[in-house]
Amino acid sequence: MRAVFLDFSSVTRGDLDLTTLEQAISPWQFHDETYQAQVAERIKDAEIVISNKTMLNRPAISAANRLKLICVAATGYNNVDLVAAAEHNIPVCNVRGYATPSVVQHVFMLMLNLTRRFVEYQQLVRNGGWQTSPFFCPLDFGIEELTGKRLGIIGYGELGKAVGKVAQAFGMQLLIAEHKNTSAALIRPGRRDFDAVLSQSDFISLHCPLSEETRDLISHTEFALMKPTAYLINTARGGLVNETDLLQCLSANRIAGAGIDVLQEEPPVHGNILLDYPHPNLIITPHTAWASRESRQRLLDLLADNIRNFLQGKPFNQITDALGTSTAHK
DSSP states (O other): OOEEETTGGGTOSSOSOOHHHHHHSSOEEEOSOOOHHHHHHHHTTOSEEEESSSOBOHHHHHHOTTOOEEEESSSOOTTBOHHHHHHTTOOEEOOOSTTHHHHHHHHHHHHHHHHTTHHHHHHHHHTTTTTTOSSSSOOOSOOOOSTTOEEEEEOOSHHHHHHHHHHHHTTOEEEEBOOTTOOGGGOOTTOBOHHHHHHHOSEEEEOOOOOTTTTTSBSHHHHHHSOTTOEEEEOSOGGGBOHHHHHHHHHTTSSSEEEESOOSSSSOTTOOGGGGOOSTTEEEOOSOTTOOHHHHHHHHHHHHHHHHHHHTTSOOOBOOOTTSOOOSOO
16 A cells, blocks of 8 residues: 655654554655645555645545545644545544643743743843842842642643643642633533633633634633733644734733744744744744654654554544534533
């Protein structure tokens, strides 16, 4: 069987072991990257296709007459036309849980950098401010502790739960959000009203997938509910947050700051208004929360498991919400 990986360099630059993939199926074609105009040609004779972020749209899927399985090298799968795949009886699978330790550590890296004012103090040292200070400890920037703060978690699947566990180790209080616009009578045990979580939390951390239901989940209305001392953390998907509203909110000091690992367009080849924001209370990282070497190796190994299980008729992490029945955030 012929297998194609469309954007291999998005997961490795030669630092991973490919043994499990090569044992699962052979031969492979590994493409460092694939432009949209190349997709149909590269998958037309393939039986198994792996894509991390390369779009697999209806025309490309329809033209791939031999295609038997689409593997998404990620948890999010908004880069695949699931309806088109279902119409052609092509199952789609993703990989879950591989990046949990990496993402959780990144979430707290952002939180700690913001509250410990890491960027400002590093710049102070580099500019000679400590060297010329009359005090052993310059107190130019206020530092906060995580202990005792309230962390609102939106999306309480594996990642949200793992973030919550570490938060409790820091002594934080957890507020788990129910789905947006859920009536009070339907709020599940252990959850809280979505708006109440926004208004009561010192930190909001997003861990839900991007769908039409969750697009602009956090926009002007939601920012207005947040405390002026609150921080927004987004390591999920850029489209969950309205970037224009976030910029306006930060510029008006409506919230204390934000740490984001994702933008609506990635890479931001057309620029992005947030990249021009000049103040250190916005930290932007280039979608690297998931990208520890250990995480990426787990990803390849779990992709191999999906392929092997599919070929053997075993469960293989198939996505079954092709007709739009997915839950927006757990």
